[in-house]
Amino acid sequence: MPDIIMNKAKCTKCGICVDACPFGCIVLADIYPEISDCRFCGICMVRCPENAISISVEEKPIIDLSSYKGVMVFAEQKFGKISPVVYELIGKGRELAKQLNEPLEVVLLGNKIRNYAEEILQYGVDKVHLYNNPLLGVFRDDPYSQIIANLIIEVKPSIVLIGATSIGRSLAPRIAAILKTGLTADCTGLEINEDGHLLQIRPAFGGNVMAKILCTHTRPQMSTVRYKVMKKAEMQQSKGIVEEREIEVKNLIDRTKVEEFRKAKDKVSIIEADVLVSGGKGLGNPEGFKLLKGLASLLNGTVGASRSAVDEGWIDYSHQVGLSGRTVRPKLYIACGISGSVQHLAGMQTSEVIVAINKDPNAPIFKVATYGVVGDLYEVIPELIKFVKESKSK
Amino acid sequence: MRIIVCIKQVPETTEVKIDSEKGTLVRDGVPSEINLLDLHAIEEGIRIKEKFGGQITVISMGPSQAEEAIRDALAMGCDEGYLLTDKAFAGADTLATSFTLARGIKKLGGFDFIICGMKTTDGDTGQVGPWLAHELGIPHVAYINKIAEIGKNYIVAEKLVEDGVEAIHCPIPCLITVLKGINDPRLPSLKLKIKARKLEIKKMGLQDLGGEASNYGLDGSPTRVVEVYSPNPPQKGEIIEGIPKKQADVLFKKLKELKIV
Numbered sequence: 001m002p003d004i005i006m007n008k009a010k011c012t013k014c015g016i017c018v019d020a021c022p023f024g025c026i027v028l029a030d031i032y033p034e035i036s037d038c039r040f041c042g043i044c045m046v047r048c049p050e051n052a053i054s055i056s057v058e059e060k061p062i063i064d065l066s067s068y069k070g071v072m073v074f075a076e077q078k079f080g081k082i083s084p085v086v087y088e089l090i091g092k093g094r095e096l097a098k099q100l101n102e103p104l105e106v107v108l109l110g111n112k113i114r115n116y117a118e119e120i121l122q123y124g125v126d127k128v129h130l131y132n133n134p135l136l137g138v139f140r141d142d143p144y145s146q147i148i149a150n151l152i153i154e155v156k157p158s159i160v161l162i163g164a165t166s167i168g169r170s171l172a173p174r175i176a177a178i179l180k181t182g183l184t185a186d187c188t189g190l191e192i193n194e195d196g197h198l199l200q201i202r203p204a205f206g207g208n209v210m211a212k213i214l215c216t217h218t219r220p221q222m223s224t225v226r227y228k229v230m231k232k233a234e235m236q237q238s239k240g241i242v243e244e245r246e247i248e249v250k251n252l253i254d255r256t257k258v259e260e261f262r263k264a265k266d267k268v269s270i271i272e273a274d275v276l277v278s279g280g281k282g283l284g285n286p287e288g289f290k291l292l293k294g295l296a297s298l299l300n301g302t303v304g305a306s307r308s309a310v311d312e313g314w315i316d317y318s319h320q321v322g323l324s325g326r327t328v329r330p331k332l333y334i335a336c337g338i339s340g341s342v343q344h345l346a347g348m349q350t351s352e353v354i355v356a357i358n359k360d361p362n363a364p365i366f367k368v369a370t371y372g373v374v375g376d377l378y379e380v381i382p383e384l385i386k387f388v389k390e391s392k393s394k
Numbered sequence: 395m396r397i398i399v400c401i402k403q404v405p406e407t408t409e410v411k412i413d414s415e416k417g418t419l420v421r422d423g424v425p426s427e428i429n430l431l432d433l434h435a436i437e438e439g440i441r442i443k444e445k446f447g448g449q450i451t452v453i454s455m456g457p458s459q460a461e462e463a464i465r466d467a468l469a470m471g472c473d474e475g476y477l478l479t480d481k482a483f484a485g486a487d488t489l490a491t492s493f494t495l496a497r498g499i500k501k502l503g504g505f506d507f508i509i510c511g512m513k514t515t516d517g518d519t520g521q522v523g524p525w526l527a528h529e530l531g532i533p534h535v536a537y538i539n540k541i542a543e544i545g546k547n548y549i550v551a552e553k554l555v556e557d558g559v560e561a562i563h564c565p566i567p568c569l570i571t572v573l574k575g576i577n578d579p580r581l582p583s584l585k586l587k588i589k590a591r592k593l594e595i596k597k598m599g600l601q602d603l604g605g606e607a608s609n610y611g612l613d614g615s616p617t618r619v620v621e622v623y624s625p626n627p628p629q630k631g632e633i634i635e636g637i638p639k640k641q642a643d644v645l646f647k648k649l650k651e652l653k654i655v
C-alpha cells in the first residue's frame with residue numbers, strides 16, 4: 001500500500017505543503033504538518049522546498065519493454081474527411097519517432113478511404129494500416145476499439161496518440177481498458193525523457209497547475225492530445241506504404257448505432273474557428289449576441305460564450321468556452337463583457353491573440369489579454385464593425 | 395429501472411487559485427462539493443425514475459468525507475448510497491478508479507443504467523465513464539446532451555459532437571456520460587435532506603471488494619504524476635486607450651497587422 005512520509009529532520013514547518021494540498025488534507029499541527037486522508041496527488045511532495053515529503057509505492061518488477069517500438073497515430077475521419085487534429089498528431093508523432101529512431105505508423109478506419117491513406121503517407125508516415133470496409137463508415141466505439149486494440153497487440157507500438165475530440169475521448173479509454181495500460185487525457189505537451197519514456201504534460205485542477213505524467217511499467221503509453229496545440233506536420237517526399245487489413249466480422253461486437261446526424265447550424269464549430277468572438281453576462285441581453293455574430297461573420301469566425309451567458313439562456317450550450325464547456329485555441333479570441341473567471345480562462349487562455357473588451361478595468365480577463373479595451377462593448381464593437389466594413393468595401 | 399449514478403467529491407474550483415509568485419495552490423479552507431457534471435447525472439437519474447419508476451443508487455470512491463457528497467445526492471432524491479473507501483484505494487488513476495468502481499458495482503447486483511458526468515473538474519479526463527463501461531462489459535454513449543427516447547430494451551441518446559448532434563441507439567444495460575445541457579439539477583428539498591441525514595451510507599473497503607491491494611489505488615495505477623508546476627504567467631498585454639471610436643480604430647489596425655482583415 002502506498003504511504004506518504006514526512007521527514008521531520010528536513011521539515012522547516014514553512015507551511016507550503018499546507019497551502020499546496022488541493023484537498024486540504026494537511027494541517028500545521030503544533031509540531032509538524034500532519035497529513036490525513038492523503039489522495040497521493042503528489043503536489044505537496046513536488047512543492048516542498050526541503051524535499052521532506054516522499055511517497056512510497058510498491059516497487060514494480062522491472063519488465064522488458066524493448067519489444068514495443070514506434071509511434072502509432074489514430075487517424076480520425078468523418079464522412080471521409082480526416083480530422084485536422086490528425087495532422088498535428090502526425091507532426092508530433094514524427095518528432096517523437098525520430099528521437100527514438102523508431103517508425104511512425106497510422107491506423108485509419110472507414111469506408112472508401114484508400115485515397116486518404118495515400119494522402120496521409122505524404123506527411124512522413126512510414127506505414128498506414130488501412131481498414132477499408134463498409135461496416136466502418138461511421139464511427140462506433142465497439143468495433144473501432146476492438147480493431148485498434150487488436151492491431152496494437154500485433155504491432156506493439158510504444159506510444160499511441162489519439163485526438164482529444166468527442167470521438168477520441170470516448171474511444172481512447174476503451175482501447176486502454178482492453179490493453180490494461182495507462183492513458184493520459186488532454187495532453188498539451190509530449191516529450192521523450194532521458195530514460196526513453198514519454199513525458200506527458202497536461203493541465204490539471206481546472207488549468208490551475210500543469211502536471212507531468214509518466215507511464216513506465218505498461219505499454220503502449222497512450223495519450224489523447226488537444227486540437228490546435230501541436231504543430232501540423234509538413235508534406236514531404238513519401239517513402240511509406242499502405243497496408244490493407246481485413247476485419248474479422250464474425251467476432252466483432254457492435255452494439256450502438258448512429259441513427260441520425262444533425263449538422264450544427266453554425267458554419268464552423270467553436271473548436272475549429274480561427275476567430276472566436278465570445279460574449280458574457282456583460283452583454284446584458286440575448287440581443288447582444290446578434291451584434292457579436294455580425295462581427296464574427298465579418299471576421300470569418302464564430303461566436304463563443306461564457307457559462308453565465310449560457311446559463312441566462314441567451315445562447316446554446318454548444319457555444320460555451322471553459323472548464324465545463326469546450327477548450328478553444330483560435331488565432332484570435334475577442335472576449336466581450338466577460339470577467340475572466342478561472343474556469344473561463346481554463347478554456348481559452350492559450351489562444352494566440354486575446355482581445356478583451358470590458359467596462360471594468362480590474363476585470364481579471366485583462367491579465368491574459370494581448371490587447372485590452374476598457375470600455376462599453378456596445379460603443380466599441382459597432383465602431384469596429386464600421387472600420388472592418390469600410391475596409392472590405394474598398 | 396435500476397439506475398446507478400457515479401459521483402465524485404471534488405475541491406470547489408472557484409476557491410482554488412494559484413499564487414503566481416510562490417507557484418502554489420491557494421486554498422482558503424476549500425470546501426468540497428459534488429463534481430458539477432455529476433449533479434446533472436443525478437438529475438437525469440431522478441428524471442428517469444420519475445417517469446419509469448425504479449431505484450437510484452449513488453456510488454462514489456473516495457475518502458470518508460465523500461459521505462457528505464453522497465448525502466447531498468440522497469437529498470436530491472436518490473434512494474441509497476455506497477461509498478467505496480479504503481486507504482488502499484487512494485491515489486487511483488483512471489484505470490484503478492474504473493477497476494474499483496466496477497468491482498463495487500458488480501457487488502450491487504444488476505442495473506439498467508449507469509450515469510456518469512462527462513468529466514470531473516479535478517481529474518478532468520472524461521475517461522472513467524467509457525473505461526468503467528468496458529470493465530462492466532456494457533456499451534456506453536459519451537457526451538450526452540439529451541435522452542430522446544427510452545424503450546423497453548434500448549435508449550436513443552443525443553451525443554454532442556464537434557459539428558452537430560448524433561442520435562445514438564444503444565441497448566440497455568448501458569452507461570452514459572452526460573453534459574451540462576442535459577438538464578437543470580434540482581436543489582435538495584428540506585424534507586429529503588432530513589431523511590438523508592438518517593439514511594445509512596453503506597461502505598465497502600478492500601475486504602469487501604476482494605483481490606490484491608496492489609490492484610487498487612496508486613499501486614494499481616499505470617500512470618504517475620512526476621512533477622507539478624504553475625503554468626507560465628501570461629505576459630502583460632497592451633491597454634488601448636481613448637474614446638470608443640479611437641479604441642476601435644487602434645484595434646482595427648491590430649487586426650490588420652494580424653492579417654485577420
Ligand SMILES: Cc1cc2nc3c(=O)[nH]c(=O)nc-3n(C[C@H](O)[C@H](O)[C@H](O)COP(=O)(O)OP(=O)(O)OC[C@H]3O[C@@H](n4cnc5c(N)ncnc54)[C@H](O)[C@@H]3O)c2cc1C
Nearest residue numbers: 280281282306307308322323324325337338339344359377
Ligand atoms: C465547476 C465550475 C465550472 C465552470 N465552468 C465554466 C465554463 O466552462 N465557462 C465559463 O465561462 N464559466 C464557467 N464557470 C463559471 C465562472 O466561475 C463564472 O461565473 C463565469 O465565467 C462568469 O461569466 P461572465 O464573465 O460572462 O460573467 P460576469 O463574471 O458577470 O462578468 C461580466 C463582465 O461584463 C462586464 N460588462 C458589463 N457590461 C458591459 C458592457 N456594456 N461592456 C463591456 N463590459 C461589460 C463586467 O464588467 C463584467 O466583468 C464555472 C464555474 C464552476 C464553479
Ligand SMILES: Nc1ncnc2c1ncn2[C@@H]1O[C@H](COP(=O)(O)O)[C@@H](O)[C@H]1O
Nearest residue numbers: 400455510511513514517519520521522
Ligand atoms: N472516484 C470516483 N467515484 C465515483 N465516480 C467517479 C469517480 N471518479 C470519476 N467518476 C465518474 O466518472 C466521471 C468522469 O470522471 P473523470 O474521468 O475523472 O473526468 C465523473 O463525472 C464521475 O461520474
